[in-house]
Amino acid sequence: MPPPPLILLLFTFSIPISSSFVAAAPPQPPLRHQSHFTKRNYHLKNDNKLSDSYQQYFEITRPLPFDTLIPSCTLPVFSNNFYNTTGLPPSTVDYSPPANCTWSHVSLHLSVASNGSQYDRIAALWLDGAELLRTSTAESTAVGVFWNVRKDITRYSSLLRQENLTLSVMLENVVNDVSTSVYRLNLTFLYYDTDSNESRSNGVNFPLSLFPLNKISTVMKRGKKPVNSTLNRDENSLNLYEKPANLIIPVSGNGDEGFWFRIENGSDVKYMGIQIPSNTYKAVIEVYVSFHGNDEFWYSNPPDSYIDMNNLNTKRGHGAYREVLVTLDDNVVGSVIPFPVIFTGGINPLFWEPIVSIGAFDLPSYDIELTPFLGMLLDGKVHSFGLKVADAISFWLVDANLHLWLDDNLKEVQAMAIKYSVPSINLERESKFHQLDGSFEIEGKRESEFSGWVNSSMGNLTTYFYQKLKFENTIKFNKDGTEKVVKQTVNVKRKLRVESNTGTLISSTTVKRKYPLKITSLTLAGSAKNTYLMFTNLEHSLTEKKSDENFSSSLVNSQQSGGWMFVRDHDVLSGAATTHQRYTYKDDVGCYSKTVSAANGELRNDTASLLCSSSL
Ligand SMILES: *[C@@H]1O[C@H](CO)[C@@H](O)[C@H](O)[C@H]1NC(C)=O
Ligand SMILES: *[C@@H]1O[C@H](CO)[C@@H](O)[C@H](O)[C@H]1NC(C)=O
Ligand SMILES: *[C@@H]1O[C@H](CO)[C@@H](O)[C@H](O)[C@H]1NC(C)=O
Ligand SMILES: *[C@@H]1O[C@H](CO)[C@@H](O)[C@H](O)[C@H]1NC(C)=O
Ligand SMILES: *[C@@H]1O[C@H](CO)[C@@H](O)[C@H](O)[C@H]1NC(C)=O
Ligand SMILES: *[C@@H]1O[C@H](CO)[C@@H](O)[C@H](O)[C@H]1NC(C)=O
Ligand SMILES: *[C@@H]1O[C@H](CO)[C@@H](O)[C@H](O)[C@H]1NC(C)=O
Numbered sequence: 001m002p003p004p005p006l007i008l009l010l011f012t013f014s015i016p017i018s019s020s021f022v023a024a025a026p027p028q029p030p031l032r033h034q035s036h037f038t039k040r041n042y043h044l045k046n047d048n049k050l051s052d053s054y055q056q057y058f059e060i061t062r063p064l065p066f067d068t069l070i071p072s073c074t075l076p077v078f079s080n081n082f083y084n085t086t087g088l089p090p091s092t093v094d095y096s097p098p099a100n101c102t103w104s105h106v107s108l109h110l111s112v113a114s115n116g117s118q119y120d121r122i123a124a125l126w127l128d129g130a131e132l133l134r135t136s137t138a139e140s141t142a143v144g145v146f147w148n149v150r151k152d153i154t155r156y157s158s159l160l161r162q163e164n165l166t167l168s169v170m171l172e173n174v175v176n177d178v179s180t181s182v183y184r185l186n187l188t189f190l191y192y193d194t195d196s197n198e199s200r201s202n203g204v205n206f207p208l209s210l211f212p213l214n215k216i217s218t219v220m221k222r223g224k225k226p227v228n229s230t231l232n233r234d235e236n237s238l239n240l241y242e243k244p245a246n247l248i249i250p251v252s253g254n255g256d257e258g259f260w261f262r263i264e265n266g267s268d269v270k271y272m273g274i275q276i277p278s279n280t281y282k283a284v285i286e287v288y289v290s291f292h293g294n295d296e297f298w299y300s301n302p303p304d305s306y307i308d309m310n311n312l313n314t315k316r317g318h319g320a321y322r323e324v325l326v327t328l329d330d331n332v333v334g335s336v337i338p339f340p341v342i343f344t345g346g347i348n349p350l351f352w353e354p355i356v357s358i359g360a361f362d363l364p365s366y367d368i369e370l371t372p373f374l375g376m377l378l379d380g381k382v383h384s385f386g387l388k389v390a391d392a393i394s395f396w397l398v399d400a401n402l403h404l405w406l407d408d409n410l411k412e413v414q415a416m417a418i419k420y421s422v423p424s425i426n427l428e429r430e431s432k433f434h435q436l437d438g439s440f441e442i443e444g445k446r447e448s449e450f451s452g453w454v455n456s457s458m459g460n461l462t463t464y465f466y467q468k469l470k471f472e473n474t475i476k477f478n479k480d481g482t483e484k485v486v487k488q489t490v491n492v493k494r495k496l497r498v499e500s501n502t503g504t505l506i507s508s509t510t511v512k513r514k515y516p517l518k519i520t521s522l523t524l525a526g527s528a529k530n531t532y533l534m535f536t537n538l539e540h541s542l543t544e545k546k547s548d549e550n551f552s553s554s555l556v557n558s559q560q561s562g563g564w565m566f567v568r569d570h571d572v573l574s575g576a577a578t579t580h581q582r583y584t585y586k587d588d589v590g591c592y593s594k595t596v597s598a599a600n601g602e603l604r605n606d607t608a609s610l611l612c613s614s615s616l
């Protein structure tokens with residue numbers, strides 16, 4: 001990285017930064033309870049002029065499969081300005097589906113605008129206590145920023161079809177002399193009837209039509225059965241063609257402080273007792289999670305011994321292993337190492353203008369197959385579902401939705417568990433340090449296997465579920481603790497196989513996910529008191545491959561950011577940053593690829609294409 005041009009240093013503005021990556025570096029910035037700082041007035045521009053235009057921020061994703069269709073109904077459901085909302089219950093509104101509307105698919109469209117200075121905020125949206133979206137906000141400028149979040153919420157159809165439910169939105173904000181900006185939110189639900197001819201357009205309504213409808217007709221692939229369209233696919237489900245569940249039961253809090261559970265430490269478990277209908281033939285639990293406070297950058301937290309021995313003024317410790325665990329009657333039935341979503345004030349806030357980090361506007365949720373446990377659940381009794389975070393420090397926001405599929409033809413289905421094997425995670429930790437320099441390694445692996453049969457009107461089907469989770473984290477401090485290098489890789493492989501009792505294969509699905517992360521930062525003391533110069537590079541990505549006997553898809557979403565900032569206390573006095581992102585999605589029907597660059601707050605290159613090269 002070339003030395004920063006001097007002229008920029010004359011230039012004063014303040015931008016939120018995270019103190020996480022300077023925790024070990026002298027001089028220490030003052031550590032406050034917030035992990036983020038606010039941009040007071042301006043944001044960066046390449047030509048050193050202050051930005052003067054209302055700007056759109058983005059999370060790069062692909063268009064939704066039914067973006068090319070005309071919605072049969074559009075329902076503005078919620079609109080609110082979030083001022084001083086800290087400590088208040090969520091904002092609520094009554095929800096009923098649009099009257100006289102035929103629909104099969106639904107998407108949500110959240111539009112947010114704000115101006116002035118503000119911390120980034122976590123937010124979520126619940127329908128009847130079931131979470132539909134976890135999101136976070138961009139940090140604004142004086143003239144303002146705005147952004148849109150679109151999400152396929154078809155999987156929540158059973159709730160979306162009910163009348164008189166409560167829709168709740170939580171976004172804790174503080175407006176005062178320093179933090180001036182108010183978050184203005186509008187939420188609209190779009191209902192599509194994918195079977196109706198009238199809903200079909202030529203894609204002209206949406207500039208980013210993913211697969212023009214004429215391309216979504218039957219596609220033949222060698223060795224595969226014909227695939228009609230991607231429309232009926234549930235993006236999140238392990239079984240790619242799964243229909244939405246018939247019943248969704250939230251595993252969530254009482255709503256006074258949002259429906260999420262706040263988890264403070266590794267022994268904090270939140271429970272909920274649930275009795276499921278006796279005609280349930282399939283069950284999946286979907287986990288939503290975000291990490292905050294001293295665990296916002298958990299993957300970069302050194303062990304407590306390093307912090308104690310060096311007398312560091314930080315609580316961001318406890319090592320870098322965290323795992324969200326789902327328990328059923330106190331037995332672990334699933335685990336998630338979450339994708340490390342970085343909020344817009346994180347690492348170097350200049351990276352996230354105007355392209356935010358992967359997942360920042362639509363945090364991923366995680367599905368855990370529970371069908372093999374129906375043998376335990378179908379005894380007509382209340383069972384205890386638990387959520388916890390291994391090794392957590394304060395605080396995590398976690399909740400879940402239990403998706404249940406019910407047999408229309410039977411009052412009761414029979415089920416029995418065949419195999420249950422969740423060995424405890426095998427963790428190896430290695431710490432070496434002398435004063436501020438050292439290295440810390442953690443490796444973990446967990447292989448789980450469950451199976452069970454369910455005899456329903458579809459026959460006696462046996463479900464086998466297998467998951468292998470691998471986790472590797474290394475944190476190194478060099479140069480008297482002024483250089484910090486964090487490397488982490490998470491690998492997840494999941495297989496779901498369903499067989500009839502005669503041994504015929506009904507379905508077989510495999511999902512492989514990988515999310516590597518590398519952060520390098522170098523902090524140099526400035527000549528003036530409480531100033532320092534910080535150079536940071538970040539590379540992270542999310543790779544996902546899914547396949548079953550009829551369909552396969554792959555996603556590669558990667559970001560590389562680099563930059564520097566000159567900081568006094570908590571204010572960035574100057575800086576420069578670039579972010580490059582490549583997003584490539586492919587399946588048997590089509591392909592979507594986007595390459596974007598941003599430099600110093602401006603979009604430099606933005607190309608989208610439906611033509612992808614054959615190699616990924
Ligand atoms: C928010 O609360 C602060 C005091 O905590 C008060 O000064 C300010 O006026 C309030 N802002 C709004 C918009 O209500
Ligand atoms: C409902 O839709 C049908 C068919 O489009 C129409 O004939 C009827 O008038 C509608 N009813 C209401 C109450 O809008
Ligand atoms: C919300 O909707 C209102 C009314 O249509 C509109 O004036 C306002 O600009 C919208 N705000 C955002 C953030 O989309
Ligand atoms: C936000 O923008 C509006 C209109 O553009 C302006 O009136 C208001 O003062 C701005 N607020 C802040 C905090 O800058
Ligand atoms: C929903 O509320 C309305 C108005 O109170 C009522 O007329 C209607 O019957 C309710 N619907 C259901 C399904 O309870
Ligand atoms: C819908 O499409 C089918 C076949 O493409 C056609 O036979 C039918 O007439 C169409 N219906 C309407 C209302 O356009
Ligand atoms: C694809 O769609 C056509 C017409 O809608 C239907 O006849 C055919 O059975 C479908 N094929 C599959 C594999 O679902």
Ligand SMILES: *[C@@H]1O[C@H](CO)[C@@H](O)[C@H](O)[C@H]1NC(C)=O
Pocket residue numbers: 264265266267268
């Ligand atoms: C963990 O957090 C819970 C909930 O805040 C608290 O009751 C408990 O005392 C904490 N346990 C430890 C060991 O700190």
Ligand SMILES: *[C@@H]1O[C@H](CO)[C@@H](O)[C@H](O)[C@H]1NC(C)=O
Pocket residue numbers: 414455456457458459460
């Ligand atoms: C399996 O379920 C079917 C109903 O779908 C029922 O007829 C059959 O008796 C069940 N098998 C046994 C062994 O209970």
Ligand SMILES: *[C@@H]1O[C@H](CO)[C@@H](O)[C@H](O)[C@H]1NC(C)=O
Pocket residue numbers: 414453455460461462500501502
């Ligand atoms: C269902 O199939 C499993 C394995 O094939 C078998 O052990 C079980 O007895 C069957 N259950 C019923 C009700 O037939």
Ligand SMILES: *[C@@H]1O[C@H](CO)[C@@H](O)[C@H](O)[C@H]1NC(C)=O
Pocket residue numbers: 225240241506507508548549550
């Ligand atoms: C694959 O396609 C066949 C024929 O359409 C269907 O019966 C089967 O259920 C599909 N498999 C999966 C896993 O969706």
Ligand SMILES: *[C@@H]1O[C@H](CO)[C@@H](O)[C@H](O)[C@H]1NC(C)=O
Pocket residue numbers: 595597604605606607
């Ligand atoms: C923009 O992206 C396209 C496609 O990746 C590439 O061909 C082009 O060189 C890029 N332009 C710049 C200025 O980086």
